Amino acid sequence: MKPRRVMMLSGLIFGTLALVRAGSFSGAAMGQEPGRNRHGQGDARRGLDVFVANCAPCHEQALPGLKVQPPQLEGLFQKKKLPSGAPATDAQVRRTIMRGRGTMPAFDQRLSDEDLKDLLSYLHNLK
């Protein structure tokens, strides 16, 4: 494994997938009040920015150098259980993001309450 090459390659993949995500979001938001959904008061449109900056680097690309492959998050709230097996609830997802889980780092020092609210709204839009 050559970390510099991996960084560049993953950056490109990340960028491309971020664009795909933006397309996915636009589709998911069709017919809804712009940037809002029925889950909480978060702004899903801003949640996309939070997602791209914080979640996509790990959850949107293959990372063969990591001990545990971060799961894809499509349809996260469409199933009863999260990839970890825990119930797919806002409270559980919030806890995982803020405290970390396994090799996933904690984001409690990085995301504000507003960021988290917007991110959760965006995650609910992921089909």
Next chain:
Amino acid sequence: MSLKRLLLLILSCTLIAASAQSKTRRYNLRGVVVETKPATNEVVVQHAAIPGLMPAMTMPYTVKDPNALGELMPGDAITAVLVSTDNGKTSWLEDVRITDKSGRKNAETPKTRRLAIGDPVPDLALVNQDGRHIRLTDFRGKALLITFIYTRCPLPNFCPLLSSQFSKIHDDLMKEPDVYKRTHLVTISFDPRYDTPRVLRKYGLAYLDNDKSGFEQWDFASTNPGDLRKLAYAFGLEYSEADNQISHTMVIALVARDGTIAQYWGAQWTTAELERALRQQASAGTP
């Protein structure tokens, strides 16, 4: 298939196909020079996020024009065009321009002067994942591989990659008890405010498959900010915190069984190299 899914599929295919077919992509880069490496034609840049490519990070880039590289000094604010070909496998900086030289004076004062090969490791106390005091000198008689991380690091190609590959090395060595007992790994956090022993223990267990016996061969430790600065200085590590994010360089150090520095790696390393060098040091001087 719904119309929405079909549209998304077409969009995805178009974007991925466009990405795959594109031979050369160009991105504007803006950042500050951390270090120049004339021997390898590289400049290490702490740069802002590159929209559509990567978040803000510090990493080395090739500069093909040696004259452009020669103009750069640590602390210079620069703009450049990042050229990427072959799906990111090859990249370099072009059109490098210095936009501000006022940061030079501060940067010219070296923040680190790492120990030379053959120097003894510093005898500083650390606190490990069990809340126990350890010293790097405690491991004399073993080959020691040291690296630096912080557990909150969100960039998969930095701390998570280091810990994952140290985990692989640990797992490989565990299969050979003779080598295992003559080697030790230490992961040091430069974020002691957040990375308490409890946090380090949880982090370590995640990389040890929840097998706490692994801590006998792999310590996760930190120390007070003052001693941490001394350690960073000794190993050539640079780190700084702003807005709850830590920018840092990558350092891996191999310590020989006699407690002296044997080898360093920066951003360029492979797991096979680390493991091979660790094994060599572990067997050095044994019959």
